Amino acid sequence: MLVTLTSTAPAASHLSHLLRKHPDRAQSFPLGVGVAHVFYPEVGDERCTVAMLLEIDPIDLARNKNFRGGATQTLSRYVNDRPYVSSSMVAVALGQVFRTAMTGRSDSFPELAAAALPLEVTVAAVPARGPATDGLATRLFGPLGWDVTETPIPLDPAHPEWGDSVYVDLALRGTVRLSDALRHLYVMLPVLDDSKHYWVSDDEVGKLKRAGEGWLNDHPERELITRRYLAHQKSMVDTALESMSEALEDTPASGLVAAAESAPRVRSLAATRADAVLAALRDVGARAVGDVGCGEGALLERLVADPALTRVVGSDVSAHALERAARRLKLSEASDRQRERVSLIQSSVTYQDDRLSGLDAIVLMEVIEHVDIERLPALEASVFGGASPVSVVVTTPNSEYNRFYDTLHPGAFRHEDHRFEWTRAEFRGWAEGVASRYGYAVEYRSVGDVDASAGSPTQLALFRKVSDR
Incomplete structure (x- = not known):
C-alpha cells in the first residue's frame, strides 16, 4: 500500500523538517501491522514528495490475535484483501510514523507547521465499500478543502465488461495544514473501508x-x-x-x-432522540424515572443532570455496561445524597423486577428491537404489567427510513444485534395492542427529519396509564 504526499510550497524541501524524516535516506519502521518504509522520490525547493510504503505479511496478519475474525471465519482470515489495500492499517502506520507532524508541532519551523500548504496526496487501492459508495471519497474529503479525484479500479482490465471493483485510486489536492492533511487521512481511510483490522x-x-x-x-x-x-x-x-x-x-x-x-x-440523531425522550418525560411531569436497557449511560447522564428528577434508576442486563455507566456518572465521587437519588441495577427487561415498581415513568430507548419477537410478551408483562409506571416512553428505528442510509443493503438492519426493525404501521400495531392489554393510552411522535413518504428515522410512542388492569 502506497501513500505519497507532495508539497509545492516555496522551499518545498522543508517538508522533511515537518515530517522529521531525512530526505537523503530510506527508513523502515517495524509496526504491529507490518513494516513502513519512508523515502523521498523527489526533493527540491519547488516540489518535494515523501512516500510511505506499507508492507504486510499476509500470513503474519492472519496469525495476529488482534486481526478481526473468529473461529467461524478461519478462511476469511487467510483469503482477504487486507494486505493489499489502503485501509485502517495504513491509517495506523501514518499515525505512528508521522506522529509529531500529525500534532502540528515543529520546533524548527513552527510557523510553517501552522500554515496551510499547497499539498497533493495520492493513495493507491482505497476500498470504498457499501451499496451506494459512488463519490464517497469526494463527499468525505471535499468539505475539508480538497479537490478529489477518484479513479475506479476495474475488476479485471482484460475484461472491462465485468465492471469496476469496490476500490479506487485516490488523489487529493488542496491548500491545507500538513497536520490536518494527515489527520484527514487517519480518519477517512478506515471510514472509506468501513472495516478495521483490530478490535x-x-x-x-x-x-x-x-x-x-x-x-x-x-x-x-x-x-x-x-x-x-x-x-x-x-x-x-x-x-x-x-x-x-x-x-x-x-x-x-x-x-x-x-x-x-x-x-x-x-443535531445528531442520538442527541435528537434523547431530546425527544426528555421532552416526553417533561410533558408527563415525571419525577422518578427508570432507564431500562440503559447501556453505558448516555441517556442516564442527561437524566441525572435534570434537577426536576428526584429519582433516577438505570437497569441493564450487562454488568460491564453498568460499570461503565457508573464511571460515566462518576458515582464513586458522588455525595451520599446524590447516590440515594441515582441507582444502577442489573436486571433483564423480560423478567419482572420489583425494584422498578413505583416509578413515574420508564424509558425503553432503542431497546425493544434487541429483544426476540417471541420474548416481547415477557417484556410487556415486566414493564407495563409488573412495574406498571404512570408513563412509558418507547423509541425504536423506523425501517421505512432505512433506504436513506447508504451503508445498508436492502433488508439489512441498522445494528447487527437488532432482532427486527418495524415499519410505522407495525410499531403502531404492537403499541395499540400493549395499550389495550395493560390500560394505557398511546401517543406517537416523530424523531428526526421527517420524509413525506418514509416518516422519521426514529419513532416514539408515549404511553399514559388510564386504568388499572
Whole structure:
C-alpha cells in the first residue's frame, strides 16, 4: 500500500523538517501491522514528495490475535484483501510514523507547521465499500478543502465488461495544514473501508475526537464518518455524536464561517432522540424515572443532570455496561445524597423486577428491537404489567427510513444485534395492542427529519396509564 504526499510550497524541501524524516535516506519502521518504509522520490525547493510504503505479511496478519475474525471465519482470515489495500492499517502506520507532524508541532519551523500548504496526496487501492459508495471519497474529503479525484479500479482490465471493483485510486489536492492533511487521512481511510483490522475498544472514541478536532463537528457527513470509524458500535457512536453535538452547540457564532452562521445547526440523531425522550418525560411531569436497557449511560447522564428528577434508576442486563455507566456518572465521587437519588441495577427487561415498581415513568430507548419477537410478551408483562409506571416512553428505528442510509443493503438492519426493525404501521400495531392489554393510552411522535413518504428515522410512542388492569 502506497501513500505519497507532495508539497509545492516555496522551499518545498522543508517538508522533511515537518515530517522529521531525512530526505537523503530510506527508513523502515517495524509496526504491529507490518513494516513502513519512508523515502523521498523527489526533493527540491519547488516540489518535494515523501512516500510511505506499507508492507504486510499476509500470513503474519492472519496469525495476529488482534486481526478481526473468529473461529467461524478461519478462511476469511487467510483469503482477504487486507494486505493489499489502503485501509485502517495504513491509517495506523501514518499515525505512528508521522506522529509529531500529525500534532502540528515543529520546533524548527513552527510557523510553517501552522500554515496551510499547497499539498497533493495520492493513495493507491482505497476500498470504498457499501451499496451506494459512488463519490464517497469526494463527499468525505471535499468539505475539508480538497479537490478529489477518484479513479475506479476495474475488476479485471482484460475484461472491462465485468465492471469496476469496490476500490479506487485516490488523489487529493488542496491548500491545507500538513497536520490536518494527515489527520484527514487517519480518519477517512478506515471510514472509506468501513472495516478495521483490530478490535474497536472504548479509546477509539477519544482517538476520533482528537483526530477530528477542528473539522469533524460540523462536517456534513459527521454521522456516517462516526459510525464507520467506530465500526458501527452503537454505544460508542452515540457517545461520540452526543459529545460532538454538545461541543457544536457551545461554539459561539463568531467562531463559525460566515456560510454556517445562517445555516441551521445539525443535531445528531442520538442527541435528537434523547431530546425527544426528555421532552416526553417533561410533558408527563415525571419525577422518578427508570432507564431500562440503559447501556453505558448516555441517556442516564442527561437524566441525572435534570434537577426536576428526584429519582433516577438505570437497569441493564450487562454488568460491564453498568460499570461503565457508573464511571460515566462518576458515582464513586458522588455525595451520599446524590447516590440515594441515582441507582444502577442489573436486571433483564423480560423478567419482572420489583425494584422498578413505583416509578413515574420508564424509558425503553432503542431497546425493544434487541429483544426476540417471541420474548416481547415477557417484556410487556415486566414493564407495563409488573412495574406498571404512570408513563412509558418507547423509541425504536423506523425501517421505512432505512433506504436513506447508504451503508445498508436492502433488508439489512441498522445494528447487527437488532432482532427486527418495524415499519410505522407495525410499531403502531404492537403499541395499540400493549395499550389495550395493560390500560394505557398511546401517543406517537416523530424523531428526526421527517420524509413525506418514509416518516422519521426514529419513532416514539408515549404511553399514559388510564386504568388499572
